Amino acid sequence: MTSVAGILRVAIAAPVSTPFDYSAPVGLDGPTPRPGQRVLVPFGRGRRVGIIIAMPTASPVPAERLKPVMAILDDEPLLTENDLGFLLWAADYYRYPLGEALFSALPTRLRRAVPTGSGGRQGWRLTSQGRAGCPETLARAPKQAQVWERLRGGSGAVPSSELTADLGDCSAALRALARRGWVEPCRIAPCAVAGERSLADHGPVLNPEQRAAVEQVRAAFGRFQPFLLDGVTASGKTEVYIRLLDDLLAAGGQALVLVPEIGLTPQLGRRLAARLNAALVVLHSGLPDAEREEGWRRAVRGEAGVLLGTRSAVLVPLPRLGLVIVDEEHDLSFKQQEGFRYSGRDLAVRRAQLAGCPIVLGSATPSLETLANVRSGRYRRLPLAQRAGGAGSPTVGLVDIRAQALQAGLSPRLLECIERELTADNQVLLFLNRRGFAPLLTCHDCGWISGCPRCDARLTLHRSSHQLRCHHCGLVRVPPVRCPHCGGPDLRALGQGTERIEEMLSRRFPGLPVARVDRDSTRRRGDLTDLLNAARRGEFRILLGTQMLTKGHHFPGVTLVGVLDADSGLFGTDYRAPERMAQLLIQVMGRAGRAERPGHVLIQTRHPDHPFLRVLLRDGYPAFAEAALAERRTAALPPFSHQVLIRAEASEAALAYDFLRAAARAAAVPFRDQVVLWGPASAPMERRAGRWRAQLLVQSPRRASLRGFLDHWIPVLKGLPTPARVRWAIDVDPQDMT
DNA sequence: AGCACGCCGACT
C-alpha cells in the first residue's frame, strides 16, 4: 500500500473487471477531479476513456507506477455518487466489466474522448473572422459554404444536431472552417421545456379499485415499496399510472416508466403527454444517437419530468427520481440477452430501493418471480379485477384441429367464425407466432429439408422477398428451383407463416383489407405505428400478426381473436415455456371485445386436453400461476432457487465442453453443499451461426450462497487455461436457455 | 479490447 495525494480510481472502458488507479494531474489547470467525471488515461501503450469512481487515499499499486491522468473530460460529473453506486452494484451483480457497465449508461458519443462543458448542447458559431469572411473564398468548398450560410442565417450559435438535420453530416466541413478560424464550437444553454397538457383533461373517473391502488402507492411516496398492479387486460392500469405520475410531478419528482418494447412507446407517450403537465422524454435504442443524447441530457439535468423508455432507460441517471413504473413486467424483453445481461425490471426494483421511492410493476399476467415476492410479503398486490368501461370478458373456445381439413392452417370452424364477424362489420385478429411464408422447404422426392448450414434450424421461406432465411443467424439464400440433393423438381413449402395466411385470406376474401403485422412488414421506423393507427381507425378488417400485435395495443373494433397454433408453447424444452405460453394466450385473448361489443376467442390446438391449457382456460391465469408456482417449489426451480448460467461456444463442440468441464471441476469443495452444478450440457440450439454451444447451470436455494460461490469461482474460471477460440459468458438469472 | 512477448513452419 502506498500513500499518495490525489489518487483517482478509474473504471476503464475495457473488458476488465477491476478499476485502475491513476494519480491526479498536478499543476494542470482544468476542473478539479471528482467521482463521476470522465477522464482520458494512458492504458497499455494506448489511451482509454474512463470514469472516476472513487478518490482513495491509498492504492495497492506503488506510487511510482501510478501514471497521471491525461485529461479530465467533463467540468461536472456526468454521474452522481448515487448513480455510480447503482451502476457498480449492477456490474457486480451481473458480473460484467465495471467500465463497460458504466458506459452503457451514457450516450455513445460520451464513450469517446469528446470533452463536455457544464451543460447545454454542443453547437457551433461564427467567429468575428468568420462573420467578416466572404463566400467567394468558399467557391470550391460547397459544403463549407452551406454550413457558413446556415450559421450566418441563424441567430448566434446553431446546435450540431440541427446542422446535421438540415445539411447532413457536416463534420468535415466544420473541421475545415475551424482550421480557417471562421467557426468555433460552443455550448448552447437549454431552453426550458414547458408541459403540454392539452386542455383541462382530467381523464375518466376512477373505479374504486383504481382509486385504492392510487391511494396505496401515493401513501408510499418517499420510501421504497414495490407494488404489483395486478390488473386484468383493459382494467385501466394506464389510468392508475397517469394519476400517480401527475401527483409525483406536482410534488417536483421525476419518474421512470419502462415498457418492454420500442413499439409501445409512441402510444403510451402520446397518452402521457396529453395528460401530464411535464416534459416527457422518450429513450430507446431505435432513436438516432443525437436524439438519444439530447434526451439523456434532459433526463440527467432534471428537466424531464417523465422518462419513458425500454430497458436501457433504467440506467439513465435521474436526480430527483421519485417513482418507477414497469409496465408488462412479466415480459422477457426486459432481460438483455447479450453483453451486459441485466434485467431492466430487476434493476428498476434495485433503483427504486436506492432512490427510496415506490415502484409499480404492472401486468395482467404477472411473472412467477413477482407473484412469489407478493406471497413473501416483499411486494404489495394492488388488484384491478374489473374491466374498465364495463366490457365483458370474452368467451373462449378450443378448436381441436386433429383430423381436420385445414386451409393454410385455419380450421373450418375458425373460417366460419371469421366470415360471420366480417359480415357483421366487425374486426378479426389472428395470431400466429411465425413470420415468413413457411417454416421450411422440402423435396417431395428425396426428403431434403432446407436446413441452415450454420445452425440447428430450418431456413424459413419468405416468398414476397423470394428468400430462404435463417431466423437465428441471419443467413439469406435464393430458394432453389430444383432439389439441391437429388435434383427433383417437386419442392414444397411446409407449414404456415404469416405471409401464407395473408395470401390465403386474400384468396378467400378477395378485396378485404388485411393488415399483416410482423418484423418483416414493419422494417422501417414508424411502420408499426402507422399500421396500428390505421388498424385502430378500422381501415383493416383482419389483423394478422406475431407477438408484436399482442403487446398492449388496443383495437376497439376487434370482436374475434383466433390463435392459430397454441401448441408450440406446450412442449418447449425450457421449464418456463408453459408460463410464457399462458402469458401470451391471456395477452392475445385480451385484445378481444374491449369496447361495447362482446368478444370471442378461438384457440386451435392438437392437444385440447393438455392440463396447462385446461387449467388456464377453465380457472384463469391466477390459478394457472398458482399451480405453476407449486410445481416450481417441488422441483426447487426459480423463483424458489437462483440460477447462473455459464455459456460457452467454440468452433468445435468438444472445446466448449472441455472448458465447461474444467470449470465444473474448478468448483471448490467447500461450496458443494450450497450450490448444485448441472451439466455441462449442449445448449437447446447446439449449433448457431457456425459455432457449437454448451452451457453449465449453477443453482442454489440461497442467493447469498450463489454470490459467495461466484466470488470464489469466477476468478478461478478466468485463470483457467482457455482452449483456443472458446468464448464464454456469465448469465445471472437467465431467462432463456437457448 | 489492444498489443505486446514468445515459441514452431516456408522463404531470401
Place this chain on the structure above:
DNA sequence: GTCGGCGTGCTC
C-alpha cells in the same frame, strides 16, 4: 539461418 503464425498475459 530469418519472417511471421496467433496462443497467453498484462495494462494502474
